[in-house]
Amino acid sequence: MAGPKAAEDGSAAPLLPAQAGERSSGGVGGGATSAQTLGNVVVSIVGTGVLGLPYAFRAAGWVAGSIGVAAAGSATLYCMLLLVDCRDKLKEEETEECCHGHYTYGDLGDRCFGTIGRCLTETLVLVSQAGGSVAYLIFIGQNLHSTFSQLMSPAGFIFAILLPLQIALSFIRSLSSLSPFSIFADVCNVLAMAIVIKEDLQLFDHPFSNRSAFNGLWAVPFTFGVAVFCFEGFSMTLALEASMADRRKFRSVLSQAVAAIIAVYVCFGVCGYLAYGEATKDIITLNLPNNWSSAAVKVGLCIALAFTFPVMMHPIHEIVETRFRSNRCFRKLSHNDGGAEWIGLHASRVLVVAVLTVVASFIPFFGSFISFVGSTMCALLSFVLPALFHLSIVGSSIPLWRRVLDYGILLFGLAFAGYGLVTALSSH
Structure with missing residues (x-):
């Protein structure tokens, strides 16, 4: 998965710091330059989902997979720009004192359909974010098991190592304190992709022999779902646009970033599938040989993602805690005992982490899971609502x-x- 999506209302702090003293032009914005915003977009979108792309290309064929990724990326970009159009329209209608041009995903839902719209939007953000968090745990568990298979099962790694660590990290409440880990994770992702492509190229002999270009229409939705999951940083759109010093340049910056990401995704998916063919696994790092460089990549990815898991969980905790604070009984208890509020909020964090850990331990296939999340929750969030x-x-x-x-x-x-949804239900 990518960097953090929006918080419960769709907003989030930029992952890369803005330069102090910069002024906004073209609307009230933050201080981020075009280059910083470009980095923020990449950090927000590129994540572990990309490591499942070669498996999706195996399912659809390398030509169909390339078309699916390009279509998913282009459609996602268009819908991101729809949100910016909505923000611009609302800014024209509102006085500056109202929102200062800062509208969140939840705000758009509220303006269109009232409380129901806000609840629906926030619920989709919550569920899709939870799916991304579960994907993190599955990825880490399976990669640790592939490197240290003699120690314990993937579920064993999830419960014995990840659960205690994530419970401890859940007490960190500041998103800015966690953002360096997110950047580190993306550096590890880039390194992993580079090493995977290097290994792929070494396996090329007759790369197009026995490699399907198109495996039938039935496989295209699976690939499209994986690709949509890989463009998951959708809810960050308005927050990233608001962070720019010159908002007028955001459309251009976003388009450049998505175009570059599409090219990288297609290259990575094609190279992985052509190298391993029908042996391509749902997490491409599991195809790497058992040598020190591959083990270092896997362990480095696992460490980075373990420490960015709290960033993925941040929007979930925000939603849950907001609902807790709005509860009349909880407000009364907190008013009578300040310590009870601290205990209640942190207990909710521990409970949410524990529930997602249990869910992750029961999901055996990374590729099928991210395709399901991408084709259901992410599709609703990325296409239907915009x-x-x-x-x-x-x-x-x-x-x-x-x-x-x-x-x-x-x-x-x-x-x-x-x-x-029908495909997921019919397969079980």
Whole structure:
């Protein structure tokens, strides 16, 4: 998974620090330069999901997989820009004193559909974020098991090592304190991708022999779901746009970042599948030979992701704690005993971490899991809601062809999410 998504209301601090003293132009913004925002976008999107791409290419074929990744990336970029359109429209209608131009994903839901819209938006953020957190645990457990298979099972690593560590780290409440670990994790991801591609190239003899270009229509939704999961930093869109010193440049910066990521994803997926063929595993690092460099990559990834897991959990804790604080009984108890509030909030963090750890221990297949999350929760969050918000907020002022396109994205997102859910239920 990528860096942290938005907090419960869709906002999050930039992962890379902005330069002090920079002024906003083109709207009230933060102090991040174009280069810093470009880095923030990459940190927010690129994550462990990319290591499942070669397996998705194995399922669909290298041509179909490439098309699926490009389509998923392009559709995600378009829907990200829909959110920016909504923010711009609301900024025109509001006085500066109202929101100072800072609208969150939850705010858009509230403006369009009231409390129900906000709850639906925040629930989708919560569930998709929980799915990403579970994917972290599965990835770490399976990679540690592949390196130290004589010690314990993947579930054993999850319970014996990750659960105690994550409970301890859950007491860190500051997102800024955790952001360096997120950047470190992305550096490790880049290193892992480079080493995997190096190993792939060494295996190339006749790379296109016995490698399918297209394995049938049935495999395309699986690949598209994995690809959508890999472009998961969707809820960070408005927060990243708000962090820019010159918001007018955000569309260009976002487009450049997504185009570069699409190219890297396609290259990585094709190289992995061509190298290993039908032996490609759902986490490509599991295909690496048992030597010191491969073991170092796996362990480095696991360490980095273990310490960025709390960043992934931050939005979940924010949602849960907000609901706790809004509960009348909890407010009364906290008013009578300040220590009870601290105990209650931290107990909720421990409980959430424990529940997700148990869920991760029962999921055997990383690739199938991330495809399911991508084709259901991420599809609703990335396609359905942006199209709905855009039609509701901006629809009356856009040309007919754009309304038709929005409705097309809306129907596609609903159909794709329904297909992903039916496929998951029918396979069990």
